[in-house]
Amino acid sequence: MPKELDTTKTIEILQSTIGSPITRKILSSLGFCEKCGKNRLEVALELYVGARKDACLKCRFAEKTISGILKTGGKTFGVEKSELKEKFSDPSWRKGLANVLTGIAYFGVQKPFVPGAPFLVVWDITYACNLKCKHCYSDAGTNLKEELSTEDVKKGIDILDRASVPVIAFSGGEPLVRKDxxxxxxxxxDKGIYVAVATNGTLITKKKAKEM
Structure with missing residues (x-):
């Protein structure tokens, strides 16, 4: 059962552990790994939970660092290792923690907390819509000529992935209007990002629901 600690005590604990200058310096050095194709913190967490077997030496070193941080955190807050592994078996949770640790590395432990990147990005991927609602905040209806292509959207997702953004909510317009x-x-x-959709629901058929 996790321990209940007040906010002040929690901040003090975090500042003295992962918020220490040495730990922050180590964390700030763990950027994107070209060899493993991911943020080193995410690779380290994959190794920690057993979701990955192979990794470069730097990422294996990162796993030792992350393992130590999680061990200290688990002991401090009363969370078992098995519980941590269960939670972080979800790739979006791993991205979330990588985001948190990146924020601590660059900005320290503070209130309000500053993450390394947004936890949630709401992305209007089209202005096209099959409805014409009077209350629509984006005045959607027809798609814009300069809307992003499939490849451009993928490049945007790559940028968010490298920043360890854990959640993207695709919106519009009506996102299901896009053929892609x-x-x-x-x-x-497939990048490990949790995907949400803001839709009016009128284009969701049984077939589409299964595909989604």
Whole structure:
């Protein structure tokens, strides 16, 4: 059972452990790994939970660092290692923690907390819509000529992935109007990003629901 600590005590503990200058310096050195194709913190967490077997030496070193941080955190807050591994078996949770640790590395432990990147990005991937609602905040209806292509959207997802953004909510307009919608969402999902959709629901057939 996790321990209940007040905010002040929690901040003090975090500042003295992962918020220490040495730990922050180590964390700030763990950027994107070209060899492993991911943020080193995410690779380290994959190794920690057993989701990955192979990694470069730097990422294996990162795993030792992350393992130590999680061990200290688990002991401090009363969370078992098995619980941590269960939570971080979800790739979006791993991205979330990598985001938190990146924020601590660069900005320290502070209130309000500053993450390394947004936890949630709401992305209007089209202005096209099959409805014409009076209350629509984006005045959607027809797509814009300069809307991003499939490849451009994928490049945007790559940028968010490198920054360890854990959640993308695709919106619009009506995102399901895009013919490449499933291709886009699958691409983000395969990156370990949790995908949400803001839709009016009118284009969701049984077939589409199964595909989603």
């Amino acid at each position: 919608f499933l291709q886009i969402t699958k691409y983000a999902h």
